[in-house]
Amino acid sequence: MSQLKRKRPDSNSVADSLTEHERVVYDAIRSKQEMGISQRDLKREINLLDKLASKSLKSLQDKNLVRLVPNFQSKGMKHYIAAEFNPSTEITGGAWYTDGSLDSDFIGVLKATCLKFVPNLKVATLEGFVEAVKKSRVSQVELSKKQIEELVESLVCDNELMKVKSTGIGEFASIPVGKVCYKRIDKGNRVSGTMASIPCGVCPQISICTPDGIVSPKTCVYYNTWLDF
Amino acid sequence: MASQYGLKYAVHIITSHFGNLVAKVCECLLRKGPLTLHNLIRFTELTPLQVKNSLLVLIQHNCVQAFIEESGVGDGAKLNTQYIALFNNIIHRSRFSKFLAIVSKELGEECLKLFEGLLQHGRLTLAQIVDRAISSTKGSDIAPGAIRETFLKLLGSHFVERCPAPEPVLSPPNQELPSSAKRGSKSAKLQKIETETLEQRVSEEAAPSEAMRFLLTTDAESNVDGGKDENDSSSSLVGEKRKYDALELDKEGEATNERVILWRANFEEFIRRLRHKACIEHVRHLGNGAVIVLSAMLEATRSAENKVKIDASAPLSLNSIYEEVIKNDAGRNMTFDRVRSSLIELGCPPLVKAFNDSYIIDFKAIIDLAQNDEVESIVLKRYGQEAYKMFRALSQAGHLLETDKIAEQTFYEKKDTPKVLYKLWKEEYLHMEKLQITGARQSQLLLWKVNKKNLWEHVLDEMFHAALNLSLRLAHELEKEKELLNPPQSRDRIIRVRLVLESAQIKLDDAIMLFHDF
Structure with a gap:
């Protein structure tokens, strides 16, 4: 087993092989532990000449003492971490991020799994969703209850689910009264908005439209398309 | 005070119904708030006669109300009659077709004809209504008694009401606000609130008492009635079959009243029904059962509603809901259990709330x-x-x-x-x-x-803007059609354009009501 483990740099031997500048840079990065530090903040902190700092960083990387990790907050910025630490979720963004980018495909599949679990107008609890995701084996890593809650809450924002409290009767018979549940919204029967179905409702120019102005209902291009029979 | 495009739309409606002159007077009142005749003439720069006639038209059509404000201090100017534009009533003019459809569906053709006359003329006495009905039937024998009976049906359904007092006296508002708050930056805002309530205050002050509002019969009648109507202890049995032979004896007294009391359409009742209809539409996705149950609950509690914007209905027990459900054909298929489960469906999210074994419709939530x-x-x-x-x-x-x-x-x-x-x-x-x-x-x-409050106002203003645009575009299309020497295919086009624009107007108006009247 011990052979499989990543070889950890021996701090004693490291100390000897580092130049004075490299040592300053290395200590600054290492002190941040799993949070790491961005290049900009690092340079401000160690107060070294730009050129020297960059050179030291490069050599530390070559020696496998520090590494670059993607920061999901600001992808363009270089973020360093001492090689012995794994980056915190505050840097990687957690389960929803791969290489600093939002993993939309993965999220999409999980969302679909959750929705499949509640057919039209049926209700489910958070625990139900957790179980359903686990059983589906869509995710290779185990997702926490909080992460599933984030998923389900985003489905509420998508207007796919509705947050309701159990009344303890009917479809809620098996759920304790007052517990928060999620009800699937049946979109098939819903009437879409009235305002959104006419040109003015979606018009980007409505604020400058006047009866006799340059943009006017008499000459409106959106109306022309709408009434083009 | 209505929003910018609300005012523009209202003025547009008045212009297309009564012309520019009347619209100018109306716009002045809408923008400046209540004015005396003197000030109205000054601001509109029209002749006194023009202003006076325009005001008469607007009052006749229930778009303006006169009132006298009683001031605590000896301020002479305030004792003059002032005129205030009734914004809501002006906007209601664009929904007459909806009101007519409700009357036609509920009470049939005869009532529809009488009611149409009232909408056309704004306000009429019963004598005028009868005369109109007789002259419109041309020769065919229609008894005034039958017309009165039709009118009573309208009254019974509260589709028609007595006109408000011509010139109510408004007592000074309660000065609950500290006087210091009225000064400075807040004053403009306060003024806005005041004018908003003023329209309501004037309307409330002018409205006939609830007891009188839907009352046709008069003292004279109940005195002479004796012989045939003796079983009818109450004289306000609206909607019930009455024996009109009695009226023969009572011609004189009745006739005076018929010529004095003015009647008009009761917009409030129509808005209430449209509000109920909107609520039903909104639960339609929950299935037929929910629709039937909610309709039955609305029907059973409607009479207890004393204003349009109520937050919740009167409570109903499961039994009384079931009783109401089985009154109509669709409901007769429903079992007690199905009604119960529909109520559960309506309770999640809580559109109908259950408490203490009874159920309340949460209008506000819907x-x-x-x-x-x-x-x-x-x-x-x-x-x-x-x-x-x-x-x-x-x-x-x-x-x-x-x-x-x-x-x-x-x-x-x-x-x-x-x-x-x-x-x-x-x-x-x-x-x-x-x-x-x-x-x-x-x-x-x-x-x-x-920020819902501000956003809702913004959206409503955009809706008024859109309604104005639809109306302007329709007028423009019809105008264009007149100018051209039309080939038949263009006639087809205008029919379709008209259909699209008019149905969009009707639907958009539903949305406007949702934000403005419900």
């Missing part, structure tokens, strides 16, 4: 949901899926949220989130606050929120 849906659908169509999700996240949170938090909740790239939010903010769909953080590193956080 209307709120419908309003949210309407605004969200605009956001979706205008700004796209991502904006829609963010808007919903903020709307449901109900408080300020930071940009990153919104991105996390909606699973959207953090760096792209501000762009979407900014677009919504720019067009007044979101409220934004900047938060400066001073620490090791200075940074600025952006916080966002849906």
Whole structure:
């Protein structure tokens, strides 16, 4: 087993092989532990000449003492971490991020799994969703209850689910009264908005439209398309 | 005070119904608030006769109400008669077709004809209504008694009411606000609130008492009635079959009243019914059972509603709901259990609330949901899926949220989130606050929120704008059609254009009512 483990740099031997500048840079990065530090903040902190700092960083990387990790907050910025630490979720963004980018495909599949679990107008609890995701084996890593809650809450924002409290009767018979549940919204029967179905409702120019102005209902291009029979 | 485009739309309606002169007087009243005749002449720069005639037209059609404001101090000017435009009644003019459809569906052709006359003329005495009906039937034998009976049906359904007092005296408002608050920057805002309530106050003051409002019969009648109507102890048996032979004996007394008391359409009742209809439409996605049960509950509690914008209905027990459900054909198929399970469905989300073995319709919850849906659908169509999700996240949170938090909740790239939010903010769909953080590193956080009150007003104004545009475009299309020497295919086109625009007008008006009247 011990052979499989990543070889950890021996701090004693490291100390000897580092130049004075490299040592300053290395200590600054290492002190941040799993949070790491961005290049900009690092340079401000160690107060070294730009050129020297960059050179030291490069050599530390070559020696496998520090590494670059993607920061999901600001992808363009270089973020360093001492090689012995794994980056915190505050840097990687957690389960929803791969290489600093939002993993939309993965999220999409999980969302679909959750929705499949509640057919039209049926209700489910958070625990139900957790179980359903686990059983589906869509995710290779185990997702926490909080992460599933984030998923389900985003489905509420998508207007796919509705947050309701159990009344303890009917479809809620098996759920304790007052517990928060999620009800699937049946979109098939819903009437879409009235305002959104006419040109003015979606018009980007409505604020400058006047009866006799340059943009006017008499000459409106959106109306022309709408009434083009 | 109505919004900018609300006023423009109202003036447009008056212009197309009564011409420019009347519209000018009406616009002046709408923009400046209540005015005396003297000031109205001064501001409109029309001749006194023109203003007077315009006012008469507007009063006849229930668009203006005169009143006298009684002032506590000896201020002579305030004792003059003032005129106030009734914005709501003006907008109601665009929904006459809906009112007519309700009367026709509920009471049939005869009532429809009488009611149509009332809408055309604004206010009429019963004598005028009878005369009109007789002259319109041309020769065919129609007894005045039958017309009165038809009228009673309208009265019984509260579709018609007595006209308000011509010139009520308004006592000074209760000075509850501290006098210091009236000064300074707040004064403009306060004034706005005052004018808003003034229209209501005047209308309330002018309205006949509830007892008189739907009462046709008079003292003279009940005195002479004796012989044949002796079983009818109450003289206000509206809607019930009455024996009109008695009227023969009573011609004189009755006749005077028939020529004096003015009647008009009771818009409030129609708006109430349309509000109920909107509620039913909004639960339609829950299935037939929910629709039948809610309709029955509305029917059973309607008479207990004393104003349009009530938050909740009167409570009903399960038994009385069932009794009401089986009154109509569709409901007769429903078992007791099915009614119960429909009520459970209506209770999640709580549109109908159960407590103490009885059920209440939560109108406010239904209307709120419908309003949210309407605004969200605009956001979706205008700004796209991502904006829609963010808007919903903020709307449901109900408080300020930071940009990153919104991105996390909606699973959207953090760096792209501000762009979407900014677009919504720019067009007044979101409220934004900047938060400066001073620490090791200075940074600025952006916080966002849906300010429903302001946004709803903004959306309503856009709806009035859209309604005005539909109407202007329709007029423009019809005008264009007249100018051309038309080939037959262009006639087909105008028929379709008209159909599309008019049905859009009707639907848009439903949405306007949702935000303005319900």
